[in-house]
Amino acid sequence: MTATATASTPTADNIKGWSRRDMAKRLAEDIPEGWYVNLGIGIPLLVSDFVPADREVVLQSENGILGMGPLQTKRTFDPWIVNAGKQNVTLKTGASIVGHADSFAMIRGGHLDLCVLGSFEVAANGDFANWTTSLKSVPAVGGAMDLAVGAKRIWLIMDHTSKDGRPKLLEACTMPLTAPGVVKRVYTNLAVIDITARGFELVSMTPEITFEALQARTGAKIHRKD
Amino acid sequence: MTATATASTPTADNIKGWSRRDMAKRLAEDIPEGWYVNLGIGIPLLVSDFVPADREVVLQSENGILGMGPLQTKRTFDPWIVNAGKQNVTLKTGASIVGHADSFAMIRGGHLDLCVLGSFEVAANGDFANWTTSLKSVPAVGGAMDLAVGAKRIWLIMDHTSKDGRPKLLEACTMPLTAPGVVKRVYTNLAVIDITARGFELVSMTPEITFEALQARTGAKIHRKD
């Protein structure tokens, strides 16, 4: 638990670790063929660029698309197809459309193998906070809380620390929760970390850093896998 | 309340009143254009034969048909279309099909203007019993209880008395209820009777009988409309 105390002090840092594209690629490679996956708005959507071409993964968008393809181009333009981030996207061959009630029934009924989300904070008990940093101004929640409890697995893709060096992987979240106890794995710029009954467990880390330096940048104990 | 006492004594009876087809015709004429109507299995289905040809009424069948047409003939045979009574029926132009969950959402959500059912008994408070005469043997319920609470109006079409002359319109049902307090109108071989806050209220009756004779064949007080 001394790690926590150390880590809550901002750490002067010139270790950048993996880029967002590296993180997305690493995560994409961990998705097996045939999984049904929802990618949150923003960085998570990058994951779709890195799913190996010979691997069929079916992307869901919470506004009712199953089988979402890449962003539209001028050549494929169809303004009637948008994803949850309200971008114009394509449909893959085999795609299907449902309305919002059926789409969220799919999400909340435990049918997605994986949902990848960004996050402000994650705790060693699997709590995470990704919908608002504060309740002072009016927050917007969208489908985050539904995805958080509905998918079989929640994986987060996020920076390991804030810009001023404070850890985002914590003993307990400080921001309003999206859902308690649901995160299974976190992909950061410094490491890939599972969340198990023991708390954070290291899967892999960037060679730019030592385990001790990683621990120092993390707000709760990191266990090594047995 | 003396009526009740009188009526519970079987009444030797050679008044037949209206035929089933008469009852069905009378009920059909009371259905306005544009109503969505579910007709129960058996006698209620007869009603569809008497909807005036120039009046569009949309029939629902609880296994997912909206816009049910007449029974199939050898000429129109399609074994893939059945109604709730498991008869091969036709679809009208404009018909739509849904699955069982969506069909009962339609029924239970209060979207049907009317459901016509047969019944063993009905009470002056709107309770009715049409699914089983007894719980001694294994009963089957089907969609009766869903229709009973879901439709905007429940109208019953039934004999006024049992074969041995006992009233089926009662102060309180003796058989297991299908639903409490939902019946709005009863079409029998002797009369058409509304159920209001006062109880049974006479709408019309066969000229073969007097009001007193009708009352004698009824297990609760019949009020005349004001």
Place this chain on the structure above:
Amino acid sequence: MAINKIVQSFADAMAGIKDGSTVLIGGFGAVGQPNHLLDALTEQGAKDLTIVANNAGSGRETGIARLMDMGRVRRIVCSFPRSAGSVVFEELHNAGKLELELVAQGTLAERIRAGGAGIPAFYTATAYGTYIGEGKEVREFKGRKYILEEAIKADVALVECWQADRWGNLRYRTSGRNFNQPMATAADLTIVQSQHLVELGDLGPDDIHTPGIYVDRVIHVPYGDPPAAAPLAD
């Protein structure tokens, strides 16, 4: 005579909507927005409205934003009130002139579906243990905790679709289905603007997204395509 739900004017489409109504408004992003019906509702004048929609509008000139800007809305129930362009919402909400009920998007969809399906309330894991779930009844089923959510049943639903016939049978075009489909089922008066009118029977029985029983009025509004979401790559 025959059933004919097609109306010829926006005034007929909006007839009878009362002050104080709860109004469901379909659409997600720029797609499937019943903007012409919203403008007609603004014209019609009903006020003190509660509106239920995924977003709280953007800009000031049209749709939900205009209705709010005209002071017709007392309360909004939505999942994503704040977005680029939600200026009217923020002004009114900050000034205390517009109540907000924030609902998770899936819970919103399910509450509306429940309203149409005769389910007064249901349990869901969504928002348990969060700010949004605070104060709601918690109950455990098979070792997991859920909160109780009540149905949303409205006076009016405004819906946009691709094809409609005189019975009110509807089909949506791809992402235009969104909230339009559940909302069509959950109001006493469902009003639809349709890009195309088709003959009864043109929509096959296995291909209808919203059966006509849910629809009260249809008006033909062939406005064309929604705007592109953002500039596209070549």
Place this chain on the structure above:
Amino acid sequence: MAINKIVQSFADAMAGIKDGSTVLIGGFGAVGQPNHLLDALTEQGAKDLTIVANNAGSGRETGIARLMDMGRVRRIVCSFPRSAGSVVFEELHNAGKLELELVAQGTLAERIRAGGAGIPAFYTATAYGTYIGEGKEVREFKGRKYILEEAIKADVALVECWQADRWGNLRYRTSGRNFNQPMATAADLTIVQSQHLVELGDLGPDDIHTPGIYVDRVIHVPYGDPPAAAPLAD
């Protein structure tokens, strides 16, 4: 590699079904019955089953009736157990060898839909104040009384459809949709017999009744038409 849910044998279709499973069985009347899958399940040998279906089978030679007659079923959840021909059900139930849970048809459909949608329980007016509702929790919402019903989530669903592709996207033919559609969503293992196999993309995105996410295995069973319900008039 590619996703391919199509299996070539009934043994592959039934692989892994365990004793004690809860099995949803689609169909209504003679239409949409997954009878070939039921026979394959009988062959596969799993026993001590709970089955969920609208009816309790008829005859003795096929389908649910045969599965029960072979002693594989411990409990049945259905709305209409007794009908012409339900001889096996009556024998076993009367002999105390088969438990029955009688459920109103709409509640059955909604409980299954809830199982697929992550709703653990919901309130319904159906069966309040009746024998079937006895002992269930009663609660009032807006002045009306409802009972609490819990979701049905199963180990296996057996489904019949008209068209299927290798992703498991399904379309049903008219009355064949029935319980097949909600049941496909509510099991850990959904097995489908399809009259036709089609290429991926043959089913338009707006025309799919069951998205492939709900389906695990598809087997091609072009058995033709169900029998006529009764002799027809000329």
